[in-house]
Amino acid sequence: MSSGWHIREQKLDGLDGDVLRACNDLDNALRRERDPDEPAVAPATTRAELDGAEAGYDRRIWIAWSSDAESEALAWCLLDIAPAENAHLVELYIDVHPEHRRRGIGRALLREAVDVCRAESRTTVVLWTVDRVPAGAEFVRRIGAEPAQEERESRLYLDAVDRELVREWCDIADQLAGRYEPWWVDGAYPPAAYGRIAEADAVMNTAPRGDVTMNDLKWTAERVAERDERFLRGPFDRWTLFARERATGRLVALTRVLLDPSRPHLVQQEDTAVHPDHRGQGIGKWIKAAMIDRILTERPEARYIATGNAYSNAPMLAINDGLGFRVDRSNTYWEVPVARLLSYLSENH
Ligand SMILES: CC(C)(COP(=O)(O)OP(=O)(O)OC[C@H]1O[C@@H](n2cnc3c(N)ncnc32)[C@H](O)[C@@H]1OP(=O)(O)O)[C@@H](O)C(=O)NCCC(=O)NCCS
Structure with a gap:
């Protein structure tokens, strides 16, 4: 287990080489948890999904890096700042590697996102969870969110x-x-x-x-x-x-x-x-x-x-x-x- 972590904002134009490899490893660990029978995805797929904000949205990305192993990404946070017609809203995705949960990383990433919400005068955050990973719903309930829509895949x-x-x-x-x-x-x-x-x-x-x-x-x-x-x-x-x-x-x-x-x-x-x-x-x-x-x-x-x-x-x-x-x-x-x-x-x- 890592003894600590640090969070860095990640720009899309630096999302290549070792950074992309680490993100791809994290992506595949998260995917294995949701879909154990699916094959791993290629780094290009991870990159496209990190670059996948809806048109009109401004995406910010933070990565939590292991302090023990510089090249290990433990978690990411994607914050999509909605365009003018939804000037109150951001959409937030926080994913922590299954082996590094319950150590405060999710909360630390949330703090980064909330700082931006205040700077951008946003009042409302939308989050998304999948039933295959019950930790997601536990976390979002703990932070005070209410269910707003149920979807089926x-x-x-x-x-x-x-x-x-x-x-x-x-x-x-x-x-x-x-x-x-x-x-x-x-x-x-x-x-x-x-x-x-x-x-x-x-x-x-x-x-x-x-x-x-x-x-x-x-x-x-x-x-x-x-x-x-x-x-x-x-x-x-x-x-x-x-x-x-x-x-x-x-x-x-x-x-x-x-x-x-x-x-x-x-x-x-x-x-x-x-x-x-x-x-x-x-x-x-x-x-x-x-x-x-x-x-x-x-x-x-x-x-x-x-x-x-x-x-x-x-x-x-x-x-x-x-x-x-x-x-x-x-x-x-x-x-x-x-x-x-x-x-x-x-x-x-
Ligand atoms: C949801 C998730 C991001 C939480 O990350 P984490 O690093 O384990 O969360 P933290 O350790 O920072 O916990 C923050 C708070 O949530 C609570 N919490 C987190 N997971 C929990 C669980 N499984 N059961 C009960 N409470 C939980 C913690 O106890 C803590 O509460 P506290 O502030 O009173 O101490 C992580 O479980 C995950 O990646 N899940 C899959 C992705 C997902 O569903 N994301 C949804 C948010 S967009």
Whole structure:
């Protein structure tokens, strides 16, 4: 066991060499705890996830280094400072290596984050825990957070997919062909379409947010560009299927997956959204099925698709359950006022 640690802020442009190797070791220890059967991830995946703030957010990173072994990262803390439409909010992720918990490292990292909240006049912190690691919920309860939304992560195992159903839902495209056409984009988006894509991304604001006090994200062409800059720095492939309304050229629906070359068995489902004016016609079923059909054809090495949804998101769950997604774990979003964190930090330590 290490006798001590010290915390340093980490800039993204120094996240390479020994620093990245240490972060990758920490990342894989955390992942083994959540998913003992999954293979380790490559350093490029760790880097992309540390560089993975949502567009418009400003991310700060601290690492707790072992004082015994300079190259051993014991914990990290990611603080995402929300853009102007959520000027009250930060999102906070603290992860301590399973062998170094209950020694005050989480609290010390929290103190760094709270200092920034005060400097940035932020009043509210959102945190996230997964049920497979009960220490997370114990910690966030101790610091005064309240649950704000329950989510489920589910998986669709591709060897068990009902291919007939997928075919049937893909065929909805033919019934809707007079009004909508599919538009596939692999990798980065064409800059000329950023404005239209921002409109499609904004539909994600209609997904339930439970008691999280978050205002709608303002999607703009600039934010789409920023997300793509980040995406292009990482190792992932990305497939997006949009439904385009022929008469207007508007992108009224989208579904997007990420593919990690170092984990070909896994397809990570990202956003799926259909504009409220265009719901009730089967577009959601069609685009999800078309994506699965493509994965089956072009990615035979993929074993499952993983996706996360709020338990309250009935329309999305109906589609996912219909396709055969099965719940694998639950996650919780928590919220806590910065004032409450200040009193926790000052009362006890
Ligand atoms: C949550 C986590 C970051 C806590 O880190 P840690 O270094 O063990 O926490 P600390 O030792 O600083 O403990 C801080 C306080 O939480 C309490 N606490 C931490 N883990 C606890 C547990 N498993 N059960 C009960 N209390 C716990 C401590 O007793 C301490 O309380 P105190 O201030 O009254 O002494 C760590 O367990 C972890 O990495 N979990 C996985 C990631 C995660 O779920 N993060 C959620 C926060 S974003």
